[in-house]
Amino acid sequence: MKMKAALMYGPDDIRVEETEKPIYPKDGLLLKIMAVGLCGSDIRNLTTDSRKGDYPFIYGHEIVGLVDEIGNEQTKYSVGDRLFLFPGTYCMECDECISGHSENCSDTAVAKLAGTGGFAQYAAVSGEKIRRGGIYEIPDDVSFEAASLGEPLTSVFACLENVDVSFPDTLVIIGAGPIGCFMAQLSKIRGAQKVIMIDINDNRLEMAKQFGVDVTINSLKEDPIEAVKSLTNGRGADKVISATPANATQTQSIHMVRKGGLVVFFGGVPKGSMTELDCNLIHYNNIWIKGHFGASYSQSKRAFQLAISPSFPTEKFVTHVLPLEQINEGIRLTRTGEAIKVVLHPFD
CATH class of the missing domain: 3.40.50.720 (NAD(P)-binding Rossmann-like Domain)
Structure with a gap:
């Protein structure tokens, strides 16, 4: 099965084309991506040789969507659930996690469970990511665009709280x-x-x-x-x-x-x-x-709760909503300062 994705072939070489849909494990799920934010770190990666020649690659980590399919051993979520996928994943067992600095988790295998692949129509979520946490349900009355701000707001929330x-x-x-x-x-x-x-x-x-x-x-x-x-x-x-x-x-x-x-x-x-x-x-x-870097699980959840609350003016921040095909235009708008926040729609 094919899907549409923005593949990076090198610095400033991003092409929206068809690629294989990701395969999810029997205890995982397939997320249909309804919105994905364009982050400054994504732009830095997309415009430099971030992969050191290891291309093509799909970036994008501010991911929200609908559960499209579930494995036969997945019991926590159901088809149609609206989910926010926090890219950080922590083991909660290493010295850093135990000391209260889970954002610096030293278990690199766990850290790679989720984090990128959002500039596409679908993303696979593993059963281990589901068990480790960092996935939050989006209320029905909250837009996917608003929910996508939960990720960029997380590190800001943590920084201002920490200091x-x-x-x-x-x-x-x-x-x-x-x-x-x-x-x-x-x-x-x-x-x-x-x-x-x-x-x-x-x-x-x-x-x-x-x-x-x-x-x-x-x-x-x-x-x-x-x-x-x-x-x-x-x-x-x-x-x-x-x-x-x-x-x-x-x-x-x-x-x-x-x-x-x-x-x-x-x-x-x-x-x-x-x-x-x-x-x-x-x-x-x-x-x-x-x-300052990152945020704890507690801070990520509270930042998400703030992003979807009436206290936070989401509509002011999301200045441009573009189809995935216009990702290069989104990069331009952000770099010139014409946009504050660009959110991409993979299915437009």
């Missing part, structure tokens, strides 16, 4: 992409009093204002460090989050935070690259620096 963004914080977010906009909205929900957004794209900065951003700074037009100091009476922000794939913003971030403040390196930078930091400034100003 306790709350009243009366002044928060700087560097990077006005989808993740930065999620951060701004959720920071306001958590009680932050002032959110300052920094980017180099005026269009993105303008769109970010609808998500609770109080002040925007274009770092190509003014010195972002001096601008933040001016906005905080020379004190610096309580917390600064670098949410871009750039070493330069990490370097800048420690100059924007107050003494005793917290800096978070959220966005991954190019592998092998090094960030230059003023270690004396960090030392004498008692600056804390935290790296």
